[in-house]
Amino acid sequence: MPSGSACSRRMLGVALGIGVLLALVGCTATEDCVAPQELVSQLLQRLGGSVSLEEAANPSVLLAMNLAGGDSEGPIHKWLLQEIKEEVVRRAQKDMTSGQVALHVLALLSSCQDPQRVHALEQTLDLIRVLQQKTDEEMAKLEADGIPKTSLYSVSLDTLALCLAEAGGAQGPSVALAKQVLSPESHLSVDTRAMVALALACVYDYVELHDVRDLLREALFTVSNGFLDEQEKRNGMIGNIYSMGLALQALEATRKFYAPRQWDCAQAFSVVSAHDYQQPTAIAQVLPALVGRSYLDVAGLDCAATKDTSPNRQLPLSPVLGTHGIPRAPIQVHYSITNTLQGKHFHYSTSVTVPSGSTLLRVMEVAAEENPEAFSFQTEQTSWGAYVTSIHGLAASTEDRTYWQFLSAGDALEEGVSTYKPHAGEHIQAVFSTY
Numbered sequence: 001m002p003s004g005s006a007c008s009r010r011m012l013g014v015a016l017g018i019g020v021l022l023a024l025v026g027c028t029a030t031e032d033c034v035a036p037q038e039l040v041s042q043l044l045q046r047l048g049g050s051v052s053l054e055e056a057a058n059p060s061v062l063l064a065m066n067l068a069g070g071d072s073e074g075p076i077h078k079w080l081l082q083e084i085k086e087e088v089v090r091r092a093q094k095d096m097t098s099g100q101v102a103l104h105v106l107a108l109l110s111s112c113q114d115p116q117r118v119h120a121l122e123q124t125l126d127l128i129r130v131l132q133q134k135t136d137e138e139m140a141k142l143e144a145d146g147i148p149k150t151s152l153y154s155v156s157l158d159t160l161a162l163c164l165a166e167a168g169g170a171q172g173p174s175v176a177l178a179k180q181v182l183s184p185e186s187h188l189s190v191d192t193r194a195m196v197a198l199a200l201a202c203v204y205d206y207v208e209l210h211d212v213r214d215l216l217r218e219a220l221f222t223v224s225n226g227f228l229d230e231q232e233k234r235n236g237m238i239g240n241i242y243s244m245g246l247a248l249q250a251l252e253a254t255r256k257f258y259a260p261r262q263w264d265c266a267q268a269f270s271v272v273s274a275h276d277y278q279q280p281t282a283i284a285q286v287l288p289a290l291v292g293r294s295y296l297d298v299a300g301l302d303c304a305a306t307k308d309t310s311p312n313r314q315l316p317l318s319p320v321l322g323t324h325g326i327p328r329a330p331i332q333v334h335y336s337i338t339n340t341l342q343g344k345h346f347h348y349s350t351s352v353t354v355p356s357g358s359t360l361l362r363v364m365e366v367a368a369e370e371n372p373e374a375f376s377f378q379t380e381q382t383s384w385g386a387y388v389t390s391i392h393g394l395a396a397s398t399e400d401r402t403y404w405q406f407l408s409a410g411d412a413l414e415e416g417v418s419t420y421k422p423h424a425g426e427h428i429q430a431v432f433s434t435y
């Protein structure tokens, strides 16, 4: 783990609230970008507490714990690692997307495991081979149709994982990704550009062909300077609060591509530390950046020190925090669903009453209880919470690149339905859209 900078140690001495701590940051961009240990420990603890025996193991969580220096001999680590190995042996070939396979590869590498030989359930799997096959399928579709099978974000994850595992097959996709970020027609999100930058920064160090190196350097220069410009213009913010983790990791990993320009990391850190991240995946994306690391550091972890011992099943279960017994005032939320994209068009509106502090998911459930004909819907559990797959019988499709988008007063929500809490009188729209 990198040693704390002089500035973070100075701040630690001042025992104040976390937000205030970082507001006091007097660090300059020349000092290490490391957040106060207190903030890091709090987020690590929250991450550990999120791990539950009832839910699927989240590879991003294991990856972040390993990068942020959590106790790799602890029961949570061991349980996550064992579950992740079993999960890939069971599911990788059959029903994981390329990006999910890549995330599992990163998690295994960060735990000093060889992804080419994953032993679990009395089987051995070459997960790199699976990743190469799935990446080939993404690339075939990208070359034929101009869009990958899943998303450019996933293709970037694939490229990063292949590169960090020092397996073949990262260079082709890296060239395609570089062209995408340089194309004036492509409007990639901050999250996607950040993941592209991480992948390209890894591949860059292995490439010998001058043309390819030049292309990657130009793409990395463009993405990183774009982030620095946006941070300057928007007072520290790059994208939204949930893209900050990956954007900061990318700025950490691409320093040589924007040098001699400097990064005011203290300004960016003050934005993320003022936010109270709750979702495990959100914490997992921001934590590496807060300890001055990025996913690229998976390759440099000290694996000699790690022993492979059998998993300890005594996982302390996270306490379930409830709000039982606290009466909450009822609020009214307006909710509408619209499809003018596909098949028979429809539009339904309703107003529902829920206790204040309820999630949008609760609003949708009440609407569906009151009028199932119109408002019934389906969700799938993902690492970011409940993803709405279908409303009024109309299902999103990866094939057609359609999804149910959620908006409030015309602006896309920055959180999903199981996290977002509408306020009294708010108008929430679900609109069937393309991406």
Ligand code: B12
Pocket: 097, 098, 099, 100, 101, 103, 150, 151, 153, 154, 157, 189, 191, 192, 239, 240, 241, 242, 243, 246, 279, 282, 285, 382, 383, 384, 385, 386, 387, 388, 389, 398, 402, 403, 404, 405, 406, 407, 412, 413, 414, 415, 416, 417, 419, 435
């Ligand atoms: C690609 C992407 C999408 C695609 C996914 C489809 C596809 N085929 O790829 C589309 C465009 C459909 C999408 C939709 C939404 N997204 Co999105 N998405 C991403 C992105 C860029 C990458 C996800 C990914 O591929 N991960 C890698 C794979 C391997 O992991 P995975 O777990 O299998 O990924 C799946 C889930 O993440 C799921 N998913 C994608 N977005 C969201 C959002 C929520 C709330 C949930 C529960 C699931 C989910 O789709 C992925 C592919 O199957 C992330 C960025 C990030 N920082 O993670 C944002 C991100 C996860 N999305 C976000 C949001 C807010 C949304 C929307 C709620 C936006 C809206 N206003 O409607 C909707 C979801 C609405 C719904 N129906 O429930 C936020 C979530 C923040 C939060 N705190 O919850 C992120 C972090 C972007 C951001 N910085 O704001 N998204």
